[in-house]
Amino acid sequence: MKKLLLIILIILLTGCYDYKELNDIAIISGIGISKENDEYRVIYEVINTEANKESNNDIKKYNVEAQDKNLSNAISKANEALAKQPYFEQIKVLLITKDVNILDISDYIFRNEKFNTSFYLALCDDIDEIFDYTSVNEPNNSIAINNLLKKINYDKITNLFDFNVDNLMQGYDIYLPYIVIDKELALKTIGIFDNNSFKRYLTNEEYRIFKYLNKVKEVPIINNNDSIKIYSSKLNYDIKDSNVTIKYDAKASINYLTKQYNLRNQNTYQDLNNLFKDTIYNEISTFINNLQKDNIDILGITKLYNTKYYKNKLDIKDIKLDYEINVDIDKAGTAFKEVK
């Protein structure tokens, strides 16, 4: 009797009913959602589990697509188009085009227990172009995009899909990485949203400033052809009354010098600090003030302010911003003199 009981328990408790072979499931690594003719177009990037890892000739991934006016129908159709059981737990990235309303697609994804919502959202112009591309470095584009996000420190828990949706629900602005094919799969810039609607992409200059504000290392800062690179930084906000002081402290190393500096003299570093402090001050204040004019806040200042003064909530354009910039250049590299 005990043995029989044990056998029943083993069969039922070990999940034999739900048992699936790896080859019977379609592991979806990325999803693309775009809007075409008022219909949702859903594309899955599926890992080919039967491909030989060693062989270069084997197809490592394939795409499946479907289209419908309703997102859940489009996803159902895409699931039906798969010869295997779809598996959504390993999704790395959800690619969307800028005309997709993020909140509209979120309810389905949040509600569906098969989706693990720990993935990143990214923007692109043409999902087919991205998913059809086969990189030499990484055959799976969703994984390649995930690796690109790590480079700009976007792979933070607060940038996950759930957190972005939560920000939108609370009426705050978000930013998403913009993925393009530029000879290789590349992260071109970031797209900024005024609450739930796409506003614009950052210019190259703005994107450079955004990167060093976001603690991306090795971003060059140039002053009359002299340049430094920040290797460590801190960005803090001091909120008092209706003023927010943006405090940016950076430690930098010298990248390139065109003028003759006496780097053996400690006062030279103080001069360089002051020089680049002004440059960074100008760059950051111009960048944030431009966004402020558009009433867009991608640094989360409004959220912090409204958390503190929740009875008197303000938009970013109504908050007075001050800046406190500190730069400490403490590495001259291996050359003490300008090499000319």
Added chain:
Amino acid sequence: MISNRVQSILAFTLSRCLYFGLGISFIINKSNNLSIISTFLGFIIGYFILYFLTKKNYYDFFNTLIGKIIITLLSLYIVNYCAIAFDILSSNFYLTNTPNILIVLPFFILIGYGVKCGLPTISRLSEILIIISVSIIILIVITFIPNINSNNYFPIIFQENNFLLSTLSTTVFSTTPIIILLSLIKDYNSKSILKGYIFGSLSIFFILISIIGIFGSSLANLYRYPEYKLLQQVTLFDFLEKQENFLAIIWFIDLLITALLSSYAVKKATNNKFNIISIIFILISYIFFINNYQNALFLYNNTSFILLVFLIISIFIKKKKAT
């Protein structure tokens, strides 16, 4: 005779059991960021109530007819909750295609087998499983600390009714299941039970701090199971991701030990009628709660009030512990 250590372990498990799928979600929903203060206060009130309860003799009271009825009803209510929570956890996150009956039937068989083996076996099992449970809780808390954003704890908006409700719920969720343990052990050690309660409450408190500190109350409110979603964010040693299916074992352990202990209490109270009561209970539980989401939702909204009745009755029992 159950050792003091086992009494602590069982109190630890029982004080945590009502939080998966019910307590955490309910409290966050009621009091948002204020839930950290309300649960802390609830745990302190619960400590004093438990201190008061452990001075009484429940073992003898629950041997009387009225006592047997009370403990049977309380235990069945908690077993029912455990079965629902077990089914929800399994069917939503593990066995999505398996029918409910195939999920809960092995659970009931396991409980029946455990009850047949008796209290010493349940105690030994809890001693083994607690090591896994505590290790995982420590690991989770350590992993989450870097991801906590202190801004998520603000603003703290005070709403009197909701604050009182979530404080009361915390007290009820943490203390009421321990009454079952008090009814099973003749000479329980107050200190051991209080020690178990403190550690159990602290573990829930840390999990709540992690949930609000990482998600913020608005996102935590969006999730039906914030405690499970929290586990999805665990990355062990920077490369082991998506370990939530394994880490959720801490909730399974709580549910299993609680269901075993509660069922054992029913067996002790009902003696030779245990089999027939079990069959009737399983049918009612399956048909009216496990297979009926709306009724399960009724329990979600009203468990704190229903258990409060049991807690009040227990407080007013007049038998004092022999010294």
